[in-house]
Amino acid sequence: MLRTERYILRNPQCSVLDSQSFCMSGTVLDVSDANYKEFTDAPASVVSYGLASCDPCKLYDPILEETAAKFPAIKVGKAKMHVPGRCRAIKQVHTFETYPTTHFFANGKLILAREGVVEPAELAALISDHLLK
Numbered sequence: 001m002l003r004t005e006r007y008i009l010r011n012p013q014c015s016v017l018d019s020q021s022f023c024m025s026g027t028v029l030d031v032s033d034a035n036y037k038e039f040t041d042a043p044a045s046v047v048s049y050g051l052a053s054c055d056p057c058k059l060y061d062p063i064l065e066e067t068a069a070k071f072p073a074i075k076v077g078k079a080k081m082h083v084p085g086r087c088r089a090i091k092q093v094h095t096f097e098t099y100p101t102t103h104f105f106a107n108g109k110l111i112l113a114r115e116g117v118v119e120p121a122e123l124a125a126l127i128s129d130h131l132l133k
Contacts, residue, residue, distance in 0.1 A: 026069040026070075026071075026072035027065070027069075027076075028061070028064045028065055028068050028076050028078050029075065029078070030078065030080070031047050031078060031079040031090075032079065032080075032086040032090075033086060033087060033088060036079070036087075036089065036090055037108075039075060039077055040103075040105040040108055041105075041108040042075045042105070042107075043106065044073070044074045044075065044105070044106055044127075044131035044132070045074065045075035045076070045077065045104075045105045046064075046067070046074060046075070046076045046102060046104055046105070046127065046131075047103045048060060048064055048076075048077070048078045048079070048100050049078075049079045049081050049087075049090070049096055049099060049100060049103070050078060050079070050080065050081065050099050050100040051080075051081055052080065052082045054100065056099070056100060056116065057099055057100045059117055060117045060118075061078075063117065063118070063120050063123060064076055066120055067120065067124065067127070070124060074127055081099070097115070098116055100115075100117060101113065101114070101115050101116075102115075102118055102123075104126060104127070104130055104131060106130070106131060111130055111131075114126070
């Protein structure tokens with residue numbers, strides 16, 4: 001069974017796949033070393049990097065979920081930096097001084113980074129201004 005198929009079975013909300021086999025249902029997806037390049041190579045994606053012990057990260061989760069629902073064509077993902085071995089390559093490419101940190105990608109290029117919790121209105125504006133051109 002393909003990895004994507006397992007993901008869909010565990011996540012029945014996923015009903016539509018894009019050309020890169022990611023769930024495009026308006027849900028926040030899990031990002032790790034295994035799918036990072038494919039995820040960020042999408043036409044438009046947002047990745048939040050966080051830790052389980054980070055209170056602002058926990059407050060940010062509902063904002064990400066709301067944003068994913070509002071912009072179903074944008075890939076919205078969360079990288080769990082605290083899980084050993086899952087984000088080792090990501091940590092070699094990016095340095096994080098603050099969690100959460102949010103990166104905005106267009107076709108594999110990092111176009112914008114924000115540290116801390118990005119409020120829903122600002123997050124929507126950043127997506128509209130930078131990813132939905």
